[in-house]
Amino acid sequence: MIDQIKQIRAELEAVTTATPEEVEALRIKYLSKKGAISALMNDFRNVPAEQKRELGQALNELKNFATEHINALREAAEACCGCDDALDLTRSAAPVNIGTRHPLSLVREQIIDIFRRLGFTIAEGPEVEDDWHVFESLNFAPDHPARDMQDTFFINRQPDVLLRTHTSSVQTRVMTSQKPPIRIICPGRVYRNEAISARAHCFFHQVEALYIDKNVTFADLRQTLLYFAREMFGPQTDIRLRPSYFPFTEPSAEMDISCDLCGGKGCSFCKGTGWVEILGCGMVDPAVLEACGIDSKEYSGFALGMGIERITNLKYRVKDLRLFSENDIRFLDEFTAAH
Numbered sequence: 001m002i003d004q005i006k007q008i009r010a011e012l013e014a015v016t017t018a019t020p021e022e023v024e025a026l027r028i029k030y031l032s033k034k035g036a037i038s039a040l041m042n043d044f045r046n047v048p049a050e051q052k053r054e055l056g057q058a059l060n061e062l063k064n065f066a067t068e069h070i071n072a073l074r075e076a077a078e079a080c081c082g083c084d085d086a087l088d089l090t091r092s093a094a095p096v097n098i099g100t101r102h103p104l105s106l107v108r109e110q111i112i113d114i115f116r117r118l119g120f121t122i123a124e125g126p127e128v129e130d131d132w133h134v135f136e137s138l139n140f141a142p143d144h145p146a147r148d149m150q151d152t153f154f155i156n157r158q159p160d161v162l163l164r165t166h167t168s169s170v171q172t173r174v175m176t177s178q179k180p181p182i183r184i185i186c187p188g189r190v191y192r193n194e195a196i197s198a199r200a201h202c203f204f205h206q207v208e209a210l211y212i213d214k215n216v217t218f219a220d221l222r223q224t225l226l227y228f229a230r231e232m233f234g235p236q237t238d239i240r241l242r243p244s245y246f247p248f249t250e251p252s253a254e255m256d257i258s259c260d261l262c263g264g265k266g267c268s269f270c271k272g273t274g275w276v277e278i279l280g281c282g283m284v285d286p287a288v289l290e291a292c293g294i295d296s297k298e299y300s301g302f303a304l305g306m307g308i309e310r311i312t313n314l315k316y317r318v319k320d321l322r323l324f325s326e327n328d329i330r331f332l333d334e335f336t337a338a339h
């Protein structure tokens with residue numbers, strides 16, 4: 001019997017890993033009522049009295065060892081993540097957090113959508129630009145302050161490589177590569193060398209629109225602006241054009257919309273005027289058309305440009321510009337309903 005005990009122990013010691021099924025098979029083979037160890041226990045009754053003490057002790061040790069060894073193998077098998085038994089198919093899945101659209105993206109899409117309905121298509125240009133596309137072609141005098149290091153981020157001087165300060169550069173890119181009629185809308189990021197505060201940032205976003213064809217007049221511009229303002233801010237919205245100056249448009253104007261907080265009566269938001277400024281616009285200066293190879297006697301056009309942050313502030317009353325780029329989920333989550 002002592003040989004059988006030693007042999008069973010050796011067999012068990014040889015098993016160092018097992019699947020859950022194999023562990024169960026071992027348990028049945030050695031520890032169940034009909035198993036090998038129980039059979040030895042039964043035989044123990046017939047053992048001569050003088051051997052009982054020694055064999056009894058050995059048998060007990062074997063049983064304890066087998067129980068502990070098989071339990072340890074079972075624990076190891078269950079901890080193994082690849083095993084089928086570790087998969088609980090009834091467990092509910094981990095919640096998936098659906099993100100929100102960024103408010104600037106929401107507003108950009110709304111602006112694009114309104115102009116798309118008027119037949120405008122999207123055009124894009126590079127953020128790293130040269131002086132000609134950002135300034136010279138657009139009629140900026142060589143000593144114009146916008147060309148100053150104070151306002152513009154230069155990557156290289158002579159030849160000048162810079163970060164575009166406005167999306168008007170896309171106008172020139174399109175005018176030099178396409179023939180009229182041109183009807184484009186250009187959304188994009190622009191950069192200016194400003195200290196970051198609640199009201200200014202070193203990068204922000206603009207949308208530019210450009211329409212060039214035969215006989216385009218200021219009346220077309222005005223009607224386009226009115227359509228845009230009413231689609232964006234509601235049918236009750238009025239617009240007002242104030243004379244202004246931009247190097248690349250002549251005449252130039254700035255557009256105000258009636259303040260939708262006070263309905264035009266005057267409040268703290270519109271500083272008592274009843275109007276809030278939203279964009280710059282004008283008729284494309286003939287010098288700009290000519291610089292881009294378009295015959296200014298045959299063609300005319302209008303351009304307009306607006307800040308997406310500004311429109312977003314008007315729609316959603318975001319008081320601090322920095323919120324747009326801080327990626328604070330608490331802020332971004334507020335726009336879940338605006339999908």
Ligand code: DAH
Nearest residue numbers: 166168280281282303304305
């Ligand atoms: N580029 C101007 C700016 O960044 C905005 C602008 C004004 C664009 C008048 C235009 C325009 O197309 O006609 O301030």
